[in-house]
Amino acid sequence: MEAVELLTLGVAFIVFVSIFRRGTATRPHHDRRRTIRISDPAVARRALIDHADAFSNRPMPPFPAGRPVTHGIASAPYGPFWRALRSNLAADILHRSRLGVLAPLEREATEALVASFTSQAVAGNGDGVIVPRNTIHSAVFALIARLCFGDDDAMDARADLGAMVQTQREFLESFVVTMASSERSWLARLLQWRQQQLHAGMFDRVDEVFIPAVIAARRRRQSSQHGNGGVGSFRSHIDSLLELHVPNNNNDDDERAWRLLTDEEVAFLIWEFLGGGTLSVLTCLEWTLAHLAAEPEIQSKLHREVAGALDNSKIMAYDQQRLPFLHAVVMESLRLHPPTPFATRDVHADGIAALALGEEVVLPPGGGAAPVSFVLGDIGRDKKVWTNPDEFRPERLLDGGEGEGVSLVPGPKTEVKMMPFGAGRRHCPGVAMGMSHIKCFLAELVRGFEWTPPADGAGATDFAEVDGFRKMMKTPLRVRITPRSMK
Numbered sequence: 001m002e003a004v005e006l007l008t009l010g011v012a013f014i015v016f017v018s019i020f021r022r023g024t025a026t027r028p029h030h031d032r033r034r035t036i037r038i039s040d041p042a043v044a045r046r047a048l049i050d051h052a053d054a055f056s057n058r059p060m061p062p063f064p065a066g067r068p069v070t071h072g073i074a075s076a077p078y079g080p081f082w083r084a085l086r087s088n089l090a091a092d093i094l095h096r097s098r099l100g101v102l103a104p105l106e107r108e109a110t111e112a113l114v115a116s117f118t119s120q121a122v123a124g125n126g127d128g129v130i131v132p133r134n135t136i137h138s139a140v141f142a143l144i145a146r147l148c149f150g151d152d153d154a155m156d157a158r159a160d161l162g163a164m165v166q167t168q169r170e171f172l173e174s175f176v177v178t179m180a181s182s183e184r185s186w187l188a189r190l191l192q193w194r195q196q197q198l199h200a201g202m203f204d205r206v207d208e209v210f211i212p213a214v215i216a217a218r219r220r221r222q223s224s225q226h227g228n229g230g231v232g233s234f235r236s237h238i239d240s241l242l243e244l245h246v247p248n249n250n251n252d253d254d255e256r257a258w259r260l261l262t263d264e265e266v267a268f269l270i271w272e273f274l275g276g277g278t279l280s281v282l283t284c285l286e287w288t289l290a291h292l293a294a295e296p297e298i299q300s301k302l303h304r305e306v307a308g309a310l311d312n313s314k315i316m317a318y319d320q321q322r323l324p325f326l327h328a329v330v331m332e333s334l335r336l337h338p339p340t341p342f343a344t345r346d347v348h349a350d351g352i353a354a355l356a357l358g359e360e361v362v363l364p365p366g367g368g369a370a371p372v373s374f375v376l377g378d379i380g381r382d383k384k385v386w387t388n389p390d391e392f393r394p395e396r397l398l399d400g401g402e403g404e405g406v407s408l409v410p411g412p413k414t415e416v417k418m419m420p421f422g423a424g425r426r427h428c429p430g431v432a433m434g435m436s437h438i439k440c441f442l443a444e445l446v447r448g449f450e451w452t453p454p455a456d457g458a459g460a461t462d463f464a465e466v467d468g469f470r471k472m473m474k475t476p477l478r479v480r481i482t483p484r485s486m487k
């Protein structure tokens with residue numbers, strides 16, 4: 001090799017190492033510490049419920065250097081600012097009482113999805129083999145976007161929905177989680193570095209795609225003198241954010257310090273809302289359809305329940321009580337494949353010590369804090385709690401089964417057996433809406449089609465998981481659908 005080439009290679013190597021060491025983001029001081037992983041349901045209960053105060057903060061995510069820190073609900077430190085954001089979401093658009101108003105929107109969204117799959121089933125060579133991920137993604141996103149931006153004719157002009165879906169897709173596909181056990185290996189650090197780059201790029205992309213929608217919504221409110229854009233009898237989510245006052249400096253005692261959210265903050269919160277509302281529902285639907293295609297008896301039982309209970313009407317959020325097997329199927333899918341792989345907390349040494357985890361766990365020095373990660377997939381598959389935990393057996397969640405009465409979010413008096421929506425102060429505020437959407441889509445998809453593995457010998461469904469931003473199927477589901485009306 002020529003000396004010049006060697007020199008160029010050497011300089012490139014030094015530049016790479018210095019970027020790699022420095023990172024592309026401002027990182028909190030504790031970032032290099034080893035994450036404590038918790039997979040035992042009883043320990044999770046002790047931490048998140050018995051010691052809820054100590055386990056209510058989140059680790060600070062890395063922010064791109066030179067950029068003001070912008071928090072969503074999920075990343076905001078526990079305190080008045082987080083409380084203001086969370087109560088706005090939980091008491092407004094996500095409140096249980098809104099489910100009835102949501103029903104017509106869910107119905108339209110499921111009808112559109114069924115129509116789209118029906119045309120795909122007969123298109124191409126007519127063998128009915130489809131890869132449903134992107135079609136489901138677009139359908140769920142369209143529903144959440146109506147709640148977010150409202151339902152007026154100007155919606156498309158305000159928000160580039162296509163670019164938003166694309167941003168989600170790119171983020172979903174590129175985000176890979178490095179596990180705590182190998183955090184210090186050079187490969188893990190390289191992956192973390194790459195992830196920081198993606199994370200930094202994501203902030204730019206969110207600004208680029210979402211801020212125009214925020215500015216347009218503000219203008220519309222000013223010109224029309226009303227904050228409508230709401231759906232039915234409630235405000236759109238963006239309107240609630242534009243009206244919201246939050247405490248400045250994380251101090252809610254001084255009312256003069258309360259302020260409106262900035263455009264950047266509203267854009268980030270909308271990104272979080274659309275992501276939270278879409279990606280977990282999509283992930284759960286894909287896993288559930290994969291299991292139903294692989295287990296025809298379970299699918300037939302579900303079809304009988306749905307078709308029998310609903311006659312020709314569409315499922316409504318409030319009908320779901322009448323469909324216990326549908327509930328069990330969704331719960332079983334969430335137990336095996338919780339769409340959000342981890343619930344993370346930032347915990348001070350005394351909180352960690354209170355769990356008495358044994359000598360293997362090194363407490364953060366000087367009473368500092370350390371990141372703690374609850375591994376939701378392991379918690380749902382604990383052998384002490386479930387028989388043959390890796391099997392998909394929805395019956396176990398029916399009355400008389402070992403999972404009878406398991407709640408979606410563990411409460412103060414219950415044992416933790418699974419926690420796909422997390423637990424404690426930071427548990428998911430979208431439980432009711434998420435479950436309602438999943439059940440509505442699933443019921444119509446099973447009522448409309450028979451789902452079977454492709455008959456072309458391309459291999460059985462690959463149930464491998466990938467822990468990324470969501471616990472997706474590593475290989476997108478490929479499946480054969482037959483419209484039941486054509487059977």
Ligand code: HEM
Nearest residue numbers: 073074276277280340343420421422423426427428430434
């Ligand atoms: C199948 C559906 C869903 C699943 C499985 C799910 C799961 C989760 C999990 C595991 C967490 C972390 C909980 C913890 O740390 O204890 C979380 C947090 C969160 N989820 Fe969901 N989620 C779903 C639907 C939704 C929906 C529909 C929304 C809103 C539109 C939403 C918004 C949020 C937000 C804002 C947080 C952060 C809460 C906080 O830090 O205070 N999620 N979700």
